[in-house]
Amino acid sequence: xxxxxxxxxxxxxxxxxxxxxxxxxxxxxxFTRVGEYGRRGTSLDSITTGKEKLEQKTIDFEKIEEAxxxxxxxxxxxxxxxxxxxxxGSAAAFEKIDREYVxxxxxxxxxxxxxxxxxxxxxxxxxxxxxxxxxxPKSKGLTELALAxxxxxxxxIFRPGFLQGAERNERRLLExxxxxxxxxxxxxxxxxxxxxxxxxxxxxxxxxxxxxxxxPPEVKPTSEGExxxxxxxxxxxxxxxxxxxxxxxx
Numbered sequence: 405x406x407x408x409x410x411x412x413x414x415x416x417x418x419x420x421x422x423x424x425x426x427x428x429x430x431x432x433x434x435f436t437r438v439g440e441y442g443r444r445g446t447s448l449d450s451i452t453t454g455k456e457k458l459e460q461k462t463i464d465f466e467k468i469e470e471a472x473x474x475x476x477x478x479x480x481x482x483x484x485x486x487x488x489x490x491x492x493g494s495a496a497a498f499e500k501i502d503r504e505y506v507x508x509x510x511x512x513x514x515x516x517x518x519x520x521x522x523x524x525x526x527x528x529x530x531x532x533x534x535x536x537x538x539x540x541p542k543s544k545g546l547t548e549l550a551l552a553x554x555x556x557x558x559x560x561i562f563r564p565g566f567l568q569g570a571e572r573n574e575r576r577l578l579e580x581x582x583x584x585x586x587x588x589x590x591x592x593x594x595x596x597x598x599x600x601x602x603x604x605x606x607x608x609x610x611x612x613x614x615x616x617x618x619x620p621p622e623v624k625p626t627s628e629g630e631x632x633x634x635x636x637x638x639x640x641x642x643x644x645x646x647x648x649x650x651x652x653x654x
Contacts, residue, residue, distance in 0.1 A: 430454025
């Protein structure tokens with residue numbers, strides 16, 4: 405895709421999927437300016453492409469209104485920020501990071517100028533459901549609905565399956581046990597049960613460039629939410645399909 409002079413903000417760039425998405429954004433000719441805002445930044449020594457268009461800023465999510473996110477006038481806001489209950493330490497801490505930080509940051513990144521059209525792309529999870537009795541899917545579902553209510557021109561939600569190839573600082577026991585099982589099921593039973601984080605990151609980047617209206621039909625996106633607060637959902641199979649289609653000229 406030819407350079408468009410567009411800008412992208414990524415929140416959660418040091419996470420398992422976020423680190424791959426940052427590379428995608430820096431390597432994309434569609435974006436000429438990329439902001440990486442977070443509690444810590446990616447080491448510049450690890451960046452081999454697009455370093456000249458990267459803007460890094462350390463922010464405090466507890467004081468997000470002081471971070472100046474909206475001043476960047478970002479065209480596409482990507483959020484791959486998230487955590488686990490175990491890592492957060494409690495259910496309350498998990499919800500604060502997984503939902504409150506995400507929604508407040510997305511709100512802060514939205515400009516006041518009604519003429520500036522912005523797109524929001526959020527990495528959620530399969531099974532996200534605001535009515536779920538379980539903490540993780542319920543938090544994701546509530547986050548999706550809250551993001552859709554912020555008034556972005558276009559909101560796209562990814563609900564991937566099991567993340568393969570994820571590099572994490574902490575060891576997750578169930579993830580380690582399930583990896584070989586997921587790989588076997590992916591190969592012999594259901595190609596939509598898992599997705600490699602690099603493939604997912606590529607799809608997320610492409611969706612942000614294309615927007616809901618230009619997503620190819622083979623991706624099979626769905627629309628959810630209430631009137632006035634609709635959002636586009638891309639599932640695991642859709643993300644895999646989108647990574648193969650690639651971005652087209654708009």
